[in-house]
Amino acid sequence: MSRVLILFAHPALRTSRVQRAMADAVRDLPGVTFHDLYEAYPDFDVDVPAEQARLSAHDVIVLQHPLYWYSVPPLVKQWFDLVLEHGWAYGSQGRALEGKVLQVALSAGGRAQAYGPGSFNGYSIAQFLAPVEATVRLCRMRWAEPFTVMGTHMMGAADIREAAARYAALVRGYVESDAVAAGGR
Amino acid sequence: MQAFLVAATVYLAAAVVAVPVAKRMGLGSVLGYLIAGVVIGPSVLGFVGAEGQDVMHAAEFGVVMMLFVVGLELEPALLWRLRGALAGLGGLQVAGTAAAVGAAGVAFGLPWRTALASGLILAMSSTAIVLQSLQERGWMKTDAGQKSFAVLLFQDLAVIPILAVLPLLALAPEGAAAPGGGGSHGGAFVEHLPGWQRALVTIGAVALLVGVGRSVVPAAFRLIARARLRETFTAAALLLVIGIAVLMQFVGLSPALGTFLGGVVLATSEFRHELESDIEPFKGLLLGLFFIAVGASIDFPLIGRELGTVLGLVAGLVLLKAAVLYALGTGARMGRDQRLLFALALAQGGEFCFVLLSFATQNRVLPERVAGLLVATVALSMAMTPLLLVAWERFVATRASSATDAGRPHDDVHGEHAVIIVGFGDFGSTVGRYLNANGVDTTVLDLDSDRVDVLRRLGLRVFYGDASREDLLRSAGADTAKLIILTSGDTEAMRTLAGRIRHAFPHLTILARASGRVGAYELIEAEVPHVVRESLDSALHLGVEALHLLGVRRHEAWRAAQRFRRHDDATLRELAKVFRDRAAHLSLAREAIRDLEQSMRADATGGVPPDDGAWDPESLRAEFGARPPSATG
Numbered sequence: 032m033s034r035v036l037i038l039f040a041h042p043a044l045r046t047s048r049v050q051r052a053m054a055d056a057v058r059d060l061p062g063v064t065f066h067d068l069y070e071a072y073p074d075f076d077v078d079v080p081a082e083q084a085r086l087s088a089h090d091v092i093v094l095q096h097p098l099y100w101y102s103v104p105p106l107v108k109q110w111f112d113l114v115l116e117h118g119w120a121y122g123s124q125g126r127a128l129e130g131k132v133l134q135v136a137l138s139a140g141g142r143a144q145a146y147g148p149g150s151f152n153g154y155s156i157a158q159f160l161a162p163v164e165a166t167v168r169l170c171r172m173r174w175a176e177p178f179t180v181m182g183t184h185m186m187g188a189a190d191i192r193e194a195a196a197r198y199a200a201l202v203r204g205y206v207e208s209d210a211v212a213a214g215g216r
Numbered sequence: 217m218q219a220f221l222v223a224a225t226v227y228l229a230a231a232v233v234a235v236p237v238a239k240r241m242g243l244g245s246v247l248g249y250l251i252a253g254v255v256i257g258p259s260v261l262g263f264v265g266a267e268g269q270d271v272m273h274a275a276e277f278g279v280v281m282m283l284f285v286v287g288l289e290l291e292p293a294l295l296w297r298l299r300g301a302l303a304g305l306g307g308l309q310v311a312g313t314a315a316a317v318g319a320a321g322v323a324f325g326l327p328w329r330t331a332l333a334s335g336l337i338l339a340m341s342s343t344a345i346v347l348q349s350l351q352e353r354g355w356m357k358t359d360a361g362q363k364s365f366a367v368l369l370f371q372d373l374a375v376i377p378i379l380a381v382l383p384l385l386a387l388a389p390e391g392a393a394a395p396g397g398g399g400s401h402g403g404a405f406v407e408h409l410p411g412w413q414r415a416l417v418t419i420g421a422v423a424l425l426v427g428v429g430r431s432v433v434p435a436a437f438r439l440i441a442r443a444r445l446r447e448t449f450t451a452a453a454l455l456l457v458i459g460i461a462v463l464m465q466f467v468g469l470s471p472a473l474g475t476f477l478g479g480v481v482l483a484t485s486e487f488r489h490e491l492e493s494d495i496e497p498f499k500g501l502l503l504g505l506f507f508i509a510v511g512a513s514i515d516f517p518l519i520g521r522e523l524g525t526v527l528g529l530v531a532g533l534v535l536l537k538a539a540v541l542y543a544l545g546t547g548a549r550m551g552r553d554q555r556l557l558f559a560l561a562l563a564q565g566g567e568f569c570f571v572l573l574s575f576a577t578q579n580r581v582l583p584e585r586v587a588g589l590l591v592a593t594v595a596l597s598m599a600m601t602p603l604l605l606v607a608w609e610r611f612v613a614t615r616a617s618s619a620t621d622a623g624r625p626h627d628d629v630h631g632e633h634a635v636i637i638v639g640f641g642d643f644g645s646t647v648g649r650y651l652n653a654n655g656v657d658t659t660v661l662d663l664d665s666d667r668v669d670v671l672r673r674l675g676l677r678v679f680y681g682d683a684s685r686e687d688l689l690r691s692a693g694a695d696t697a698k699l700i701i702l703t704s705g706d707t708e709a710m711r712t713l714a715g716r717i718r719h720a721f722p723h724l725t726i727l728a729r730a731s732g733r734v735g736a737y738e739l740i741e742a743e744v745p746h747v748v749r750e751s752l753d754s755a756l757h758l759g760v761e762a763l764h765l766l767g768v769r770r771h772e773a774w775r776a777a778q779r780f781r782r783h784d785d786a787t788l789r790e791l792a793k794v795f796r797d798r799a800a801h802l803s804l805a806r807e808a809i810r811d812l813e814q815s816m817r818a819d820a821t822g823g824v825p826p827d828d829g830a831w832d833p834e835s836l837r838a839e840f841g842a843r844p845p846s847a848t849g
């Protein structure tokens with residue numbers, strides 16, 4: 032069994048279709064802590080000690096957000112800046128996150144064809160996520176293959192349901208797996 | 217006097233015993249009163265007899281008051297929102313039922329006048345029973361609940377023209393004068409005037425009523441309110457209603473129509489809720505008395521003799537009304553189970569039937585025998601309603617149906633609002649404007665009648681009223697509201713009020729403005745869940761401004777304010793636990809201040825404070841830089 036923490040970031044949940052369905056699919060799963068960042072910190076006043084304690088208490092961190100300007104929404108960036116302190120998350124003394132898994136779960140308006148070399152956007156999703164991946168690796172965490180829902184602008188209700196179900200299955204898989212929790216160090 | 221007191225004792229005792237028992241059994245208070253009447257009436261105990269009729273006439277004044285309150289609740293805006301359902305469903309329900317019942321009457325050999333009169337009367341349903349039952353079960357917000365409310369509202373309005381039309385259907389010309397009801401009254405001074413003069417006087421009286429209701433009455437109430445004498449206000453409210461009734465009788469109009477009009481005129485005034493709650497107990501008592509009198513006058517020997525007829529009438533009435541309603545529900549494209557609920561909920565006769573029946577007999581519209589049979593029929597059909605609703609719940613609503621599926625957002629048909637704001641000074645009005653700007657409607661109560669006056673001139677929905685009265689809160693919509701916001705600034709009064717609210721309306725979430733730290737302690741101690749200090753945020757804003765003027769960058773000053781606020785909120789909760797103990801409070805407070813200073817003060821190197829440590833590259837330079845700059849300078 033692994034303890035899963037979902038860090039959810041969406042600044043306009045009221046208008047959301049995809050992220051809302053994904054959130055609803057995992058919010059009440061047993062073994063999952065669902066933490067809604069924009070609900071907790073409307074004023075970006077991230078509570079650093081509380082966030083660090085929460086991270087320490089989990090084995091798998093899922094970062095769930097829509098892709099905004101090829102990147103994370105701004106509160107996620109604020110959260111990175113403040114919570115991942117030198118000497119706690121990285122640096123020679125910073126080993127608090129070592130061995131934990133970080134799983135990105137994002138949705139993007141562009142379709143899969145719109146990403147990759149020579150495509151409309153010119154780069155792949157993996158390339159756009161390079162800063163996040165490097166951050167994760169600097170903190171000695173394990174980088175998981177990102178879960179992506181692409182082409183959200185064209186998704187119908189059935190597609191959204193299907194994507195949310197796939198996402199919930201992924202999260203449930205983490206909860207049930209012992210390998211992750213044991214795989215620290 | 218002696219006889220009066222004895223009779224009063226009997227009536228009141230019957231009500232006090234029967235109503236709680238009936239409510240306990242899920243039958244509602246109307247049935248309780250009826251049953252009480254039956255028990256003390258000639259058929260069972262025989263405590264009351266011949267004077268039952270007189271009591272009924274006196275108690276009909278309760279109906280006059282009820283129409284005043286109905287008028288008060290009828291804001292033009294609410295009428296407008298419900299216009300479709302009102303005119304469409306309501307109109308068709310009354311017309312359709314009157315036609316169906318009338319046709320059945322003719323088919324059974326009644327003269328057409330009698331049949332039509334019966335049809336109009338029996339088209340009424342029981343507002344008291346239906347609203348009570350639907351509210352109790354939380355079904356008001358369902359499709360059927362909303363449509364039922366619209367139909368009942370239309371019926372309430374239709375009573376007035378029906379009162380006017382009934383005398384025209386009289387069997388014999390010119391009956392005895394009817395108290396409470398409408399039509400021409402024997403004693404009216406307009407009796408011997410020619411027709412056109414009579415019309416002029418009538419129009420004049422209505423114009424007078426509207427004009428005075430608009431200008432003089434609110435001004436007078438404002439004066440009385442300033443004196444802050446509750447009894448005077450109640451007396452003035454009663455005077456108003458009785459005065460209107462007398463004026464109407466004087467010019468030969470229906471007192472019910474007059475008070476209804478008066479109610480509508482005052483519905484938009486700031487005294488609406490205050491008036492409503494002042495009249496409410498009188499209305500309730502008189503209506504109760506009226507129902508008891510109806511119960512006492514149910515002619516059981518008659519029912520005994522004609523048991524078959526009465527049972528047939530009850531079954532016929534309920535089936536006919538339900539059929540008409542079901543057809544309307546189909547036309548309005550309601551879901552199947554909602555349609556059934558709508559049909560069953562409104563299939564009974566109502567309290568207005570009793571009023572109209574007694575009025576009709578006095579005006580010789582209906583023969584005594586027919587009226588007697590119909591009173592029994594209506595009473596029995598009312599008694600059936602709770603049973604029908606229980607059956608619906610058990611057998612139709614089984615699959616977690618649309619009744620509970622009321623989750624979709626819907627305008628509240630009552631015209632009441634989700635938020636009540638108590639006190640509308642600077643603080644309350646800012647909260648109110650912010651909520652309004654975000655599409656949340658609020659009901660505002662304030663005790664300062666001058667301020668209420670000014671705010672209403674600005675076009676705000678503000679009512680004069682003392683929120684410490686449970687009945688006033690109720691008529692301001694506390695039963696259906698979600699939040700109540702206390703902004704008066706008088707901590708002691710808010711503590712008492714919060715206690716009362718928690719007791720009477722446990723579903724309401726309380727938010728309160730605290731003046732100062734001690735005010736906050738006291739409210740926290742009184743278990744108010746959301747306490748907001750009135751000056752904390754503005755003081756910090758000013759502090760940020762000051763730091764900035766001293767050369768601190770805005771963002772840094774702002775972060776410091778956020779940190780200060782978080783720390784202060786946390787210590788407030790701690791200090792609230794000990795604030796009555798001076799010594800403990802002092803030492804804890806000193807400690808808190810020290811903590812705060814420590815956490816706020818940037819460290820010696822001039823970097824950012826600990827909480828924002830991640831923004832400080834100092835430690836990075838120390839670990840990764842070749843030569844820490846701190847060493848150089």
Ligand SMILES: Cc1cc2nc3c(=O)[nH]c(=O)nc-3n(C[C@H](O)[C@H](O)[C@H](O)COP(=O)(O)O)c2cc1C
Binds near residue numbers: 047141142184
């Ligand atoms: C400010 C903003 C920036 C966005 N930037 C991108 C982007 O860079 N690439 C992309 O594919 N979609 C972009 N989108 C589309 C969102 O990713 C997409 O609408 C979202 O994932 C849909 O999820 P939702 O229904 O939960 O909001 C952007 C949307 C917004 C509002």
